[in-house]
Amino acid sequence: MPLALDDPAWGTLPDAYGHTETGQRIARLTEQWDAEEANDLFWSCLCHQDTLYPATFAALPHIVALGGDLTGKPRRDIAGFLGYVGHVAQQPIHVCGGMFDTPWTENPAQWKNKGLESILPEALALFPRIAELEEIAFLEEEDESAYHHAAGFLAAHGFDDLASFILCRENGSFVCDSCGRLHEWILFGDRIAYYDDVSQNDYGGMIVEDVSLIDWKQGAPDHAAGFAVPRVLSDPALDCLRVLLAKRADPITAALARFWRSGIGCATCDWTGELS
Structure with missing residues (x-):
């Protein structure tokens, strides 16, 4: 059973700032929705700098229930938060992004160490x-931010690798597994071009133009080091996303799905790999 919103146990479940009033704040939102209050609770206190907290997981049943009771933008705001929590909960361990000395957690593997076994x-x-x-x-x-919900949908289904790729939107990066060179990639319509990242070179103080930025501004991959090569894949993550995209068109998300795990190469050595 969810922890009752007036249960004294909330006093042992801090948020990012060590506050223990999460139950009371959710109770107020349940009585009357306040977008500003919800935004602060969700994105400052319960998911702070991509870090989750004991209060976050105790709050999830109540926030999910609230999302089912509301409609329109409030429901979309709740869904966006919940999907992102699903995304963050599957990330590799990282340095705590919250306040120092505040109990925190990052993914299910750590929950048992944080006294959250019952949750x-x-x-x-x-x-x-x-x-x-x-x-x-x-x-x-109603706007282009719909892709955030597509990513949250994937994360909630356990397909966080593809969710993370969708969140990159039109540009991202990858590292050569052989020589360690950092590369940038940019989506140009129906193509993904990749570039050697010039910021990692020592030019002795000389100013060198970033050709990827030039191409980005001009809207054409004229200086690309190479292009990602799509592959025909049988992948449950892609199947899950295709079901969603069949219900609403999203050209950029569809293009990214096409290039998921596509073939890429290094601009410096002969390494080849997959874009993900």
Whole structure:
């Protein structure tokens, strides 16, 4: 059962700032939705700099339920937060992005070390419902930010690698596994071009033009080191995304899906790999 919003146990479940009033704040939002209050609770206190906290997981059942009760933009705001929590919860361990000396967690593997054993099963069981809310939000969203809901939908289904790729949108980076060179990639319509990252070179103080930036501004990959080569893949993550895209067109997300795990190469050595 979810922790009651008036349960004294909330006093042992801090947020990013060590505050323990999460239950009270959710209760107020349940009585009357306040977008500013929700934004502060979600993005400052419960998911601070891509770090999650004990209060986050205790709050999930109540926030999911609230998302089911509301409609329109409030529901989309809740769905976006929940999907991103699903994304963050699957990231590799990183340095805590919250306040120093505040108890925190990053992914399910750490929960047992943070006294959250009783919360874990119920939190994991919520992800199918989070996926449903993200699908609704993706179909309802009126602007280009809909792709955030597509990524959250994938993350809630456990396909976070593809979710992370979708969140890159039109440009990202990769590192050569052989020589360690950093590369940038840019989506130009139906092509992805990649470039050697000139920022890692020592030019002795000389100013060198970044050709990837030139191409980005001109909208054409005239100086690309190479182009990603799409592959025909049978992948459950792609199948999941295609079901969603069949219900609403999103050209950039569809293009990224086409280039998921496409063939790439190094601008310096003969290494080849996959874009992901």
